[in-house]
Amino acid sequence: MSDLNLLFEMGFEKEKAELAIKKGGNLQGAIEWLETNQDKTIEELKAEEEFAAPTAPDDSQANSLVCQECGKRMRGTAEAEYHASKTQHTDFEQSTEEIKPLTEEERATRLEELRAKLAVKRANEAVQDKADQKRNEQIRMKSTKETQDIKEELQKKEQIKEAEKKRKEKQDDIDAKKRIKAKIEADKEARRLKAEQEKAARAGVAPPVQPAAPAMPTTSGPATSKPASAYTEARLRLQTVNGTVQKTLPVETTLFEVAHQLAQDNGTEVATFTTNFPKKVFDRTDFGMTLKEAGLVPSAALIVK
Structure with missing residues (x-):
């Protein structure tokens, strides 16, 4: 299996794995480069490569780089840049001394360490994703409850409004029936009186005294004494x-x-x-x-x- 396929199998994205092989030269160098740049996005890495300073040390003509401020030896510019970003050291020199390559056992150990770091990173991301989902669900539930409370309040107001409307319609119907009944009684009394007057006229006698016509019931008017049931x-x-x-x-x-x-x-x-x-x-x-x-x-x- 090629070094690039090994990186794919470990879960690295294609562009980052290819850039790691390019920068490191082999699997060992790629792993070290990935460790050095594990917190950077592929866009940041591409930008660094595109806008790299022309005076940066050319590790293709040297076997290693040495920090003159702390003595740390590094394999290439990527590792030197990472060291500078962490320590603020800026004085590097090329060296013909070659850094001893990792043994198979050391390389396997480094691979396991890198896999462990990746696992921890993914676990942390999973925990954060779960927390974000929980927070979003809480926000959604709160919004839903507030919306439901508003809807219930509006429904309650509509129910009260509808009940008041029905009571008014019922009372208006009762008042209308009372007025119709009173009108019928008044018409009936008027016909009776007219018949008595006509009878008296035929008999040549004075017509009977007519009583005052009863007042028509209304829903409003001057206050009069009446039972509570009439209000x-x-x-x-x-x-x-x-x-x-x-x-x-x-x-x-x-x-x-x-x-x-x-x-x-x-x-x-x-x-x-x-x-x-x-x-x-x-x-x-x-x-x-x-x-x-x-x-x-x-x-x-x-x-x-």
């Missing part, structure tokens, strides 16, 4: 920790909906509603009651806690 709206005075709030709501509005409106209006979180006269406490178990069922019609003053 369609309730006036509430709500004393909260954030101030006093006054509301006029349909009698079919539930205490839960009143609590929700207070939370939306001024941030009041409602646990109980309390009336003073008569003394009565409505807790969360009572929030399904309507204002009418709770006896808060036509008006009531509530302490909110």
